[in-house]
Amino acid sequence: MSDHEYTPKSKFGKWFNDRLPLLTLANHLTDYPTPKNLNYWWTFGGILTFCLITQIVTGLVLAMHYIAHADMAFDSVEHIMRDVNYGWLIRYIHANGASMFFLAVYIHIFRSLFYGSYKAPREIIWIIGIIIYLLMMAAAFMGYVLPWGQMSFWGATVITNLFSAIPLVGEGIVTWLWGGYSVDNPTLTRFFTLHYLIPFLILGLVVLHIWALHVPGNNNPVGIDIKKPSKDTVPFHPYIVIKDAFALLMFMIVFAFFVFYTPNILGHADNYIEANPLVTPAHIVPEWYLLPFYAILRSVPDKLLGVVAMLSAIFILAALPWLDTSKIRSAVFRPLYKQFYWILVADVLILGYVGAMPAEGLYLLIARVATAYYFIHFLVILPILGYKERTLPVPLSITDPVLGGIPNLAGVRNNESLKEQSLK
Amino acid sequence: MSEKKTNRRDFLFTATYAVGAVGVGATIWPMIDQMNPDASVKALASTEVDVSTVIPGKTITVLWRGKPVFIRRRTQDEIAEARSVKLEDLKHPEKDEDRAANPEWLVMLGVCTHLGCVPLDQKGEYNGWFCPCHGSHYDISGRIRKGPAPTNMEIPKYEFVNANTIKIG
Numbered sequence: 001m002s003d004h005e006y007t008p009k010s011k012f013g014k015w016f017n018d019r020l021p022l023l024t025l026a027n028h029l030t031d032y033p034t035p036k037n038l039n040y041w042w043t044f045g046g047i048l049t050f051c052l053i054t055q056i057v058t059g060l061v062l063a064m065h066y067i068a069h070a071d072m073a074f075d076s077v078e079h080i081m082r083d084v085n086y087g088w089l090i091r092y093i094h095a096n097g098a099s100m101f102f103l104a105v106y107i108h109i110f111r112s113l114f115y116g117s118y119k120a121p122r123e124i125i126w127i128i129g130i131i132i133y134l135l136m137m138a139a140a141f142m143g144y145v146l147p148w149g150q151m152s153f154w155g156a157t158v159i160t161n162l163f164s165a166i167p168l169v170g171e172g173i174v175t176w177l178w179g180g181y182s183v184d185n186p187t188l189t190r191f192f193t194l195h196y197l198i199p200f201l202i203l204g205l206v207v208l209h210i211w212a213l214h215v216p217g218n219n220n221p222v223g224i225d226i227k228k229p230s231k232d233t234v235p236f237h238p239y240i241v242i243k244d245a246f247a248l249l250m251f252m253i254v255f256a257f258f259v260f261y262t263p264n265i266l267g268h269a270d271n272y273i274e275a276n277p278l279v280t281p282a283h284i285v286p287e288w289y290l291l292p293f294y295a296i297l298r299s300v301p302d303k304l305l306g307v308v309a310m311l312s313a314i315f316i317l318a319a320l321p322w323l324d325t326s327k328i329r330s331a332v333f334r335p336l337y338k339q340f341y342w343i344l345v346a347d348v349l350i351l352g353y354v355g356a357m358p359a360e361g362l363y364l365l366i367a368r369v370a371t372a373y374y375f376i377h378f379l380v381i382l383p384i385l386g387y388k389e390r391t392l393p394v395p396l397s398i399t400d401p402v403l404g405g406i407p408n409l410a411g412v413r414n415n416e417s418l419k420e421q422s423l424k
Numbered sequence: 425m426s427e428k429k430t431n432r433r434d435f436l437f438t439a440t441y442a443v444g445a446v447g448v449g450a451t452i453w454p455m456i457d458q459m460n461p462d463a464s465v466k467a468l469a470s471t472e473v474d475v476s477t478v479i480p481g482k483t484i485t486v487l488w489r490g491k492p493v494f495i496r497r498r499t500q501d502e503i504a505e506a507r508s509v510k511l512e513d514l515k516h517p518e519k520d521e522d523r524a525a526n527p528e529w530l531v532m533l534g535v536c537t538h539l540g541c542v543p544l545d546q547k548g549e550y551n552g553w554f555c556p557c558h559g560s561h562y563d564i565s566g567r568i569r570k571g572p573a574p575t576n577m578e579i580p581k582y583e584f585v586n587a588n589t590i591k592i593g
Contacts, residue, residue, distance in 0.1 A: 154541065158557065161540040176456075180465045182490030190459065278485055278492050280541040284557050298558055303538055303574045359559055 028214070033233035034240050035220035037398045041111040042218070043247030044104050050248055051101040052206065056199050058094040059143075066146065068192035070185035073148035074274040092263040098140050099266045100255050102289035105133060109317075114341055116329030117219040123321040125212040130318045132205050137290065139198040142191040149271030150281050156183045156191070158284060162297075165307040182277060222398055223330025232398040283358065291355030292348050296374070298359040299367040309371065316378050323378055325386025333392040337385055344377050465489075470593030472585065475529075483545050485534055488592045492534035492542050493580060494553075495590065498564065503527045505551070506565040516575045520565040523579055531582050531590060532566045538573040553577070 006027040008014045017023040065084050067076040080087035109129070112118050118126035145156045160177050164170040179186030217228055226232040234240070258266065266288060270281045286294050296313050300306035316323075331338040351370045357363040395401045471488045475495060478484055483496040498506070506520040507527070524530045534553075536543050541557035548554030548561035550569045555562075560571030567576040582592045 154557075158539040158541065161538075164540075176460050178461075179459050180461045180490060184465075184490045186459075186462070186465070277487065277490055278542065280556060282556050284541065298572075301572055303572055306572065 030235065030237040032214065032236040033217065033229035034236050035218055035226055035398060036232060036234045036239075037220050037222060038218065038240065038243075039221055040243075040247055041107065041114075043244050044108040044111065046244035047104045047248055047251050048101070048108060049206065050251075051097060051104055052199065052202060054097050055094065055101060056203070058090050058097060059196070059199065061090055062094055063196065066192075068146070068189050070148065070188050070275075073146060073188060077147045089259070092259045096255065096258045096263060096266065098143065099258070099287070099289065100251075101136065102140070104251070105136065106289070109133070110345065113344070114331045115219055115221060116223055116324070116326075116331070118321045119324065119327075119329050120321065121216045122213075122219060125209060126321060127318050128205055128209045128212060130314075132202055132209065133317075134314065135198050135202050135205070139195055139202070140287065140289070142195040142198070144271075144287060145188065145191050146195065147271060148188065148275045150273045150275055150279075151268045151271040151284070153183060153275035153277065154280055154284050155286060156187065159286075160187075162307050162310075165304040167304070184277075219329060220398065221330060221332065222395060223328065223332070224394055224397070226398060230397075285356055288352065288356070291353075292351035293355075295351040295355030295367045296371045298355070299364065299371040313371075313374060316375070320378065320382075324382045326382075326389065326391070327386070328391045328394060330394075333394050334385075334389055335392065336389045340377065340381055340385065344374075347373050347377070470591060472589055472591045474588055475590055476588035480528070486592070488580065493592055494530070494532055494534040494545070494566075494577075496530045496545075498524075498528055498530055502551075502564045506563065509563065509565070509567075513569075515568050518565075518567060518576055523565050523567070523576070526584070529590070530564075530566060531579065531592065533578040533580055535577065536560055536573055537568065537575045537577060538571070543577070 006017075006024045008017050008023050013023055062080065065076065065080045065087065067073060077091070080091050082088075084090075112126065112129075141155070141159060145152045160174055160183065163177065164174045166173060175181065177187070178184065179190065217226075220226070229235075268285065285291070293310050293313055297306045297310040300309050326334060326337065328334055331341055347370050350366065351374065354363045354367040354370065359367070468489060471486065471493075473484075473486050473495065475484070475497070478495065478497045480497045480499045481502075483494050485492045485494055487493070503520075506524075509520070511517040511519070520527070523532070534542050536555040536557065538555065538558050538560050541555050543553035543555040543560070543562060545553060548570075550561050550563040552564045552566065552569075553562040554560070555571070555573065558572050560573035561569050562573075562577060563569050565576075566579075568574070580592055582590055585591050
C-alpha cells in the first residue's frame with residue numbers, strides 16, 4: 001500500500017474515512033504508481049476481471065432458468081435456448097465466456113513466463129494465480145457437465161474416474177464423488193452447487209492476487225525493480241485505466257465474434273445429444289483449454305502414472321519461482337531463455353493439437369516427445385540455464401535507455417556481460 | 425528453564441482439546457458422508473434380466489446401478505478361445521473358468537477399468553471388446569490384453585434364478 005497519508009477534502013468524507021478507510025483504498029487504487037513501460041500484454045489482468053464478472057452475472061441469470069436434475073437438465077437448457085427471452089444470448093455468452101476466460105488466462109500466464117513475473121518478490125502472487133487457474137479448470141469442467149449431454153456425461157465419467165487411480169482408497173473416493181455407483185443425478189446436483197460456489201472463491205482469491213501485487217508493485221517489460229513513485233512510473237488512473245479499457249474493447253470484439261457468428265465452434269456436437277449411460281461417444285475430447293493436459297494423461301501407458309503426470313504438469317508451475325535459477329527477470333535480456341520460451345509455447349500448442357487427435361500411431365509418439373520436453377523444460381533446462389546463460393546488460397531504470405544514456409554499469413548484475421562492457 | 429511439572433491445568437487443557445477434536449470430527453463427518461450413496465440409490469442394488477431371447481454369439485446390455493452390464497451368450501469357438509489363453513500372456517491373470525462359471529454365459533460390468541467408458545462389442549485385436557476412449561483391448565473373456573486399462577472388466581455378483589433369468593447384484 002502507498003505510504004503517503006490521504007485526507008479526504010469534504011468534512012463528511014473525513015468523518016466516514018476515519019471510521020472505514022474506503023476512500024484511502026480508492027485513493028491508493030487511483031494513485032497506484034505503475035511502471036510507464038507496461039505493454040499490451042499487461043492488460044490481460046483487467047480483461048480477466050471482466051471475464052470473471054461476466055461469468056458470474058450470466059451464470060446467475062442462467063441459474064434462474066436451469067434445472068439441476070438428470071431428467072430435466074438437458075430439456076431446461078433447450079428451454080433456455082428457445083423459450084427464455086434472450087436466453088440464447090446469455091447462454092452463448094456464458095459458454096463462450098469460459099473459452100475467452102481461458103484464452104485470456106493463458107496469455108496472462110505466458111506473459112508472466114516471458115517477463116519473469118513469478119520471480120522474487122512476486123512468488124505469492126504467482127502461486128495464488130496458479131490456485132485460481134486450478135479453480136477455473138474445476139469450475140469449467142463442472143459447468144460443462146450441467147447441460148447433461150453426451151460429452152457432459154462421459155467427460156464427467158472419465159474425469160471423476162481419474163481418482164480411481166489412487167491406490168486402495170480410489171474406488172471409495174469415486175463412489176463418494178458420484179454419490180452412487182455411476183455418474184447420475186446426485187453427481188449433477190453437487191456439481192451444480194460447486195459450479196455456483198467456485199467463482200466466488202475465485203473472486204476472493206483475485207482480491208488476494210491484487211493485494212499481493214500491490215505490495216511490490218507491477219513487474220515490467222524491462223524486469224527491473226523501480227523506485228515508486230518516480231519518473232519511471234505513472235499513476236494507475238487515468239493512464240493504465242484508459243489503456244486497459246482500450247484493450248478490453250479489442251478483446252470484446254473477439255468475444256462478440258464468437259458469440260454472434262460461431263457460437264458452437266468451440267463446443268462439441270455430441271453435447272446436443274442427451275446423456276446416455278449405455279453408449280460412449282466414439283471420440284471423447286475435453287474442451288480446447290484442457291487439451292494439453294489431456295494429451296499428457298494419454299501419453300503415459302500406465303493409469304496411475306498418467307494421472308500423476310497430468311497433475312504434475314500443473315503443479316510444477318507452482319514451483320517455477322524456485323526452478324528458474326536466473327536472477328534476471330525479463331527474457332529481453334536472456335537470449336537463450338527467450339528461445340527456450342518459444343519452444344515451450346510451441347510444445348504446449350503441439351500437446352493441445354495431439355490432445356484433440358486419437359491416441360494412436362504418430363500422434364501418440366508426438367504426444368510422448370512433447371510431454372517429455374514439457375517436463376525437461378521446467379526440471380532441467382530452467383535450473384541449468386540460470387547458471388550457464390550469458391545475459392545482456394540490464395538498464396538501471398526504465399527511463400535511462402530511452403533517453404539515450406549508456407546502461408549504467410552499476411546496474412549490470414551479470415559478471416560476464418560486465419567484463420564484456422568494460423573491455424570495449 | 426526448570427522442568428515443567430504436570431499439573432491439573434495441563435490435564436484440563438489436554439482433556440478439552442481431546443473432547444473438542446472429537447466434537448469437530450463428529451460435526452464434519454455428516455457433512456462428508458452425506459455425499460456417499462444414499463438409501464434410495466442403495467435400494468436399487470439388484471436387477472433381474474430375462475435372457476431367453478439371447479442367441480449364441482450375441483450380447484445384450486442392461487443397466488444395473490446406473491452402469492451397463494454385458495451379458496454375452498458365447499459360442500463354442502469363443503469358449504474354446506477364452507479357455508486356451510495361457511495365464512502368462514495376461515496382464516491381469518484370471519482363468520476364464522473363474523470369470524464365467526457357466527461357460528456359455530459371460531456376465532460382466534461393461535465399464536472399461538481405465539477411466540470408465542463403455543467398450544464396444546466384437547471389436548479390437550482380441551475379438552472381444554475395444555474401448556474407444558483410450559484404446560484398451562479386451563478378449564472374449566473380458567480380460568485386458570492391450571492398452572492403458574489396469575485390470576480385467578469386473579464380474580458383478582449374479583446368479584441364475586432359473587434357466588432363463590439372471591439376477592444381478
